Amino acid sequence: MKSIIPSLCFPDNNGEEAIHYYISVFPDSELVELVRYPREELDIHFQGMTDKVLSARFNLNHQPFLGTDGGPYFQFSEAISFTIECRDQAEIDYYWSKLSHVPEAEQCGWCKDRFGVSWQIVPDNMAKLLVTDEQIHAMMAMKKILVDELRAAGAGNQDEPGTVGTGK
Known part of the structure; x- marks a missing residue:
């Protein structure tokens, strides 16, 4: 293949x-x-x-x-999306400004463009920004991902590697 x-x-x-x-x-x-x-x-x-x-x-x-x-027989759906892993907040902001055109479809870094295609616009280190329950909770409240807010939500985290999302 x-x-x-x-x-x-x-x-x-x-x-x-x-x-x-x-x-x-x-x-x-x-x-x-x-x-x-x-x-x-x-x-x-x-x-x-x-x-x-x-x-x-x-x-x-x-x-x-x-x-x-293809005509109206085949519609795009959020079940399929394309993920853009961004270097920094400026790159997230750029792609968000170009691809987010349906405000009601925005959630947790997901957006939909004017053609109906769904995108996930996230930092390339997203997993490292979702270590604590607080970070996950902060992300769930976001439309566009805000890296500094995720970092702030994880400040003071005492978790050890391997305890992702435990909030310990």
């Missing part, structure tokens, strides 16, 4: 817009290939899809993705 590549089926037939938006958000990203639906009279399944994205291959920060316009 060469690799596992996520494939996104855009239910609002706005895949090309989404792909170009994601390429503008993530560094080292590019559109590799885009194939459009042919004339709709060629097949009943192509009705209303002329010039929409039949297949696209693109890279976001060197990660390959596939995309297609």
Whole structure:
């Protein structure tokens, strides 16, 4: 097996817009290939899809993705999300500002973009910031992850390694 590549089926037939938006958000990203639906009279399944994205291959920060316009039959769900592990709060803030467009979907670093795709925007050391019950409780109250607040919630922690979340 060469690799596992996520494939996104855009239910609002706005895949090309989404792909170009994601390429503008993530560094080292590019559109590799885009194939459009042919004339709709060629097949009943192509009705209303002329010039929409039949297949696209693109890279976001060197990660390959596939995309297609699929119509309203297939919807995105929070059951699948993409995790962005960030170096620092500034990077969290950047991606949050670009990808969080549905306030009611925000919780614990999770957000949903304007195309319906769910993201988890977290620090790359998230596990180390969730050692105590207090830190976990603080995270559960957050929408966007605030690293300094998680650190403050864990200040004075006397837990030993291996006692994650015990609050001892």
